[in-house]
Amino acid sequence: MIKRSLLLSSLLLVAGSLQAQDQAPDLDKAKQTAETLCAACHMADGNSQLAANPKIAGQHEDYLFKQLREFKGWNGNPPVRENAIMGGMVAGLEEADMRALAKYYSSFELQPEPAKNLETIELGQQIWRAGIASKGVPACAGCHGPAGAGMPAQYPRLSGQFADYIDVQMKAFRDGVRQNDPNSMMRMIAIKMTDPEIKAVSDYAAGLR
CATH class of the missing domain: 1.10.760.10 (Cytochrome c-like domain)
Structure with missing residues (x-):
């Protein structure tokens, strides 16, 4: 009985090892x-x-x-x-x-983009850290983290990303062009924001480290 149990365990370990090898990314x-x-x-x-x-x-x-x-x-x-x-x-x-x-x-190291518009950094920081209470816009940091590191798999890293790219994606969510956000979260947020607000927070996110 003991030998049979050991044999079965060995077979399961081998099968598990082969399955892991099959699933390993190429x-x-x-x-x-x-x-x-x-x-x-x-x-x-x-x-x-x-x-x-x-x-x-x-x-x-x-x-x-x-x-x-x-x-x-x-x-x-x-x-x-x-x-x-x-x-x-x-x-x-x-x-x-x-x-x-x-x-x-x-696996590669990001070569980050800098924030480029210092005139809007205060507004961008405010939206990132605290949201826009009067409009019901939550703080971006709540999902993307204080330093913009994000949380997999739903919330991407935004720190060091192109400000223009973030701006375009937020407007795509706002306009319903992009619809793959979990529970329509980004669409419900972006629709409450103006172009200057989106631009300010996008530029601030680019400068986060």
Whole structure:
């Protein structure tokens, strides 16, 4: 009985080890994909040089995977996050490819962008830390953290991101163009904010470290 139990345990350990190996991200393939498919917009290390394309170096692995998956859509369902360019980029990727890419890019060190508009830093700081009480806008720090580090997988790291990119995404949430926020949270927040308020907090977030 003891020998049989030990044999069964050994078989389970081997099976578990093989399963773990099967599920391990193929980082070599991810590197190749990053250098051939992603680098034109995000650079091979995820430190994009253009504000139209976000910096993804050092971004939370779970968040990156969530976004990639939602750009593609699954099981016959349309993409949750619609984007013609990214939709084309992820069309040929399987779930394992996306997981590997997310892990690959999350491993790089972010080269942060600076805040550029000192005139609005006070307003941006106020919104980030305390929200806008008169409008029912909560503090950004409540979800994205005091230093903008975010919380995976729902809340991305915003510190060091392009201010212009954050601005565009907040307006996309506000206008209903982007709809992949959990429980419509960002849409309900952004719809209460003016363009100057969005710009101020976006610039402040870019300067966080």
